Amino acid sequence: MSEMNLTLKIWRQKNAADKGKMVDYKVNSISEHMSFLEMMDVLNEQLINSGDDPVAFDHDCREGICGSCSMFINGEAHGPVKGTTTCQLHMRSFKDGDTIYIEPFRANAFPVIKDLVVNRSSFDRIQQSGGFISVNTSGNTQDANATAIPKHDADLAMDAAACIGCGACVATCKNSSAMLFVGAKISQYALLPQGQVEAKDRAQNMVAQMDAEGFGNCTNTGACEVECPKGISISNIARMNREYLSGSLK
């Protein structure tokens, strides 16, 4: 098993008001089988034992599905491996002697709370503006098999619904656009018969909220799709634009 010694350059920022700066750290004897966050655990244990403030970062499930973790590693959201969240990135992707730059997801709509922790509540507010089907949870709906849905549509809806809301698309985009995130939700419902009733209003309202939060526009660079840990396709942005356009021609 190979072990490595690394230099880390990490963004440290005490709180939202602090200016923040990059700080250098060294970690030694890192196993290639460690996850990236386990390497961060090693650093933090080191900092605690020497009386320093550990690095704050968001993380929870550590299996790539909750969307909490959010680091910008060597200039890429979630680091160098495609289709992977930071928590599923393993140290075998690095080599002995490497210098690793670790920064928060940066966007005006994602203000830094501390160190690598950012506030992504803007995503919640966009969902609250229309990311739902207005059906009460009484259970008094039709039987689940009453409406057949073509497998192809159901599969595409599932692909769009796989978004974990991490914000990598925003952090990656040069315009800090949230269109991949919003397009994925609009697409999920647009592809299903259940979503048709409110389709027009949904696209209008969610796009309006997205703009109000200060996210930028899409200039079709496609970087979001490349960096998305769940491989959400930019065809969802095209579908969102179509939904938005047809909704505005009432």
Place this chain on the structure above:
Amino acid sequence: MALNGKIPAGPIKDKWTSYKDHLNLVNPANKRNIDIIIVGTGLAGGSAAATLAEQGYNVKAFCYQDSPRRAHSIAAQGGINAAKNYQGDGDSTYRLFYDTVKGGDYRSREANVHRLAEVSANIIDQCVAQGVPFARDYGGLLDNRSFGGVLVSRTFYAKGQTGQQLLLGAYSAMNRQIARGKITMYNRHEMLDVVVVDGKARGIIARNLVTGEIERHSAHAVVLGTGGYGNVFFLSTNAMGSNVSAGWKAHKRGAYFANPCYTQIHPTCIPRSGDYQSKLTLMSESLRNDGRIWVPAKLEDVAAIKAGKLKATQIAEEDRDYYLERRYPAFGNLVPRDVASRAAKERCDAGYGVNATGEAVYLDFASAILRYGREQALLKGESSATDARLKELGKEIVKAKYGNLFDMYKQIAAENPYETPMMIYPAVHYTMGGVWVDYNLMTTIPGCYAIGEANFSEHGANRLGASALMQGLADGYFVLPYTIADYLSHDIRTGTIPTTLPEFDAAEKEVKERLEGLVNNKGIHSVDYYHKQLGNIMWNKCGMSRNEKGLKEAIEEIAALREDFWKNVSVPGGAYELNPELEKAGRVADFLELGELFAKDALDRNESCGGHFREESVEVGGPQDGEALRDDENYAYVAAWEYKGKPSEAVLHKEQLDFNDIKLTQRSYK
């Protein structure tokens, strides 16, 4: 206090229906004057928050994550059970009820389980209406798969992300109510105490995790949907932040804690790779539909594998021991989780483990890939397909079914499971024990409810696969909204509960003193140092196999570790700022108390049942030789513990379990 489960009278098929018909209701205008606090926004908490808000109550929901969408329900992979009988394979409400009681090794309440089976079908209707993209077949109808411990296909799924899709469904229902102002959402908040006023739960003390500020919140009822306590083992498949604190605080305020020793150790997890390991990752049980579990039959092959001289794929068919198929021909690889886990431990303890630590077995897809390949070749008219072509066709099918799981395995283990068998080993996954609740899901504190994994009620001593999602949504969407109304119907004239009451003062003071005590301790060891030691004690002495000597040692060791923690723990930073180490410290402090009660409960239960295996209680001789031996005469009860100052003083209250509709038998999967 006598322990009354408040199970309604009458035949089991009618209990819930007729009980519901006679519960008190709250009129819509009065609902506007009633506040409900919901802690936790997973499937149980999220679905309850949405439903109660729709009904008109003022809901305040709390989660420690940065968004309610991130609760750990999201990580559930395989599916959700429902007695729809869409496959026409003989499923029914009764069968689901029966399978769940049997799977739980006859340690759950019949009435609760039957209610769960009754509402299960409705969950699927509801979720489809919400736009949850369940898997479908080519005819456009919903697809099903099979899970462990059952002989029908009743599991609905959304790829390997069923929990995610169901949670996002509940989250969307919550968002609709947040937009209407009916739910006030408190993200990045952690509940640190329940406030009890005149014997009733009337609020909570919460910490704003961003500012560290301590807040008071009042309500007419408090609902805990705060999940399980598997992280008492340090390593588990739970999220890093999953904790027992909410339930434990309620326990210290008067809620009994039931069956803490019932833990589910899931058979198919990725094995540990080193001491730095921070958590374990599950590979869905659905993989056992197509994966075959084996170890080499010869010890010399094991040695050769460990030395790197032999590969799994080079071992001939006759030199493999498919030990589940050998021991349990009727259920084979689909035996329940507790049985599969113990069988893996048995083989590894006997020296047949296939990785460096000796704690791994193979989960092999080679025969499934060939089987699917042949089917596809037939469908495509390729009658003379080569073996390579069959494999190629088969891999496509396996990829469609389990692709994301295979990718996840590859990322973590750096091996390609399409070409070589996965290595798996059991890991702590779910806790069947939890806060004791009656049929109404109310704890022994009036007005305090526990739902989902946080309570103890539905799964007995072992939970069947795809039943956690079912229970979480059943509690939140279809059970609690009825039962809580009955309680709240007595509160329509109460008015807003003031947070200036002396009980709030006292609870806040205690919370602040504890937090300040932790940050000012200036000890010598980190929080993780203690958490890892606790985990070691739990895994070695309260894990897959338990005995009297080990449990007694565990009780002493945990008490000593707890004392050391309070003397020597070091928590950097301050109490009134974002401080993840302080959050952890509070949770570990509670685990250090729960762990002791856990061992005490395991010691009390001198029988083997479900996930609780006592070495003193096994079958000797006969066809069931070596299997777990239940003792119905002495232990057919729920062990509900009352807090009396410290875990060692906890007082046991027994709720006798009556089985009228299902006969108690030895659980055989042979």
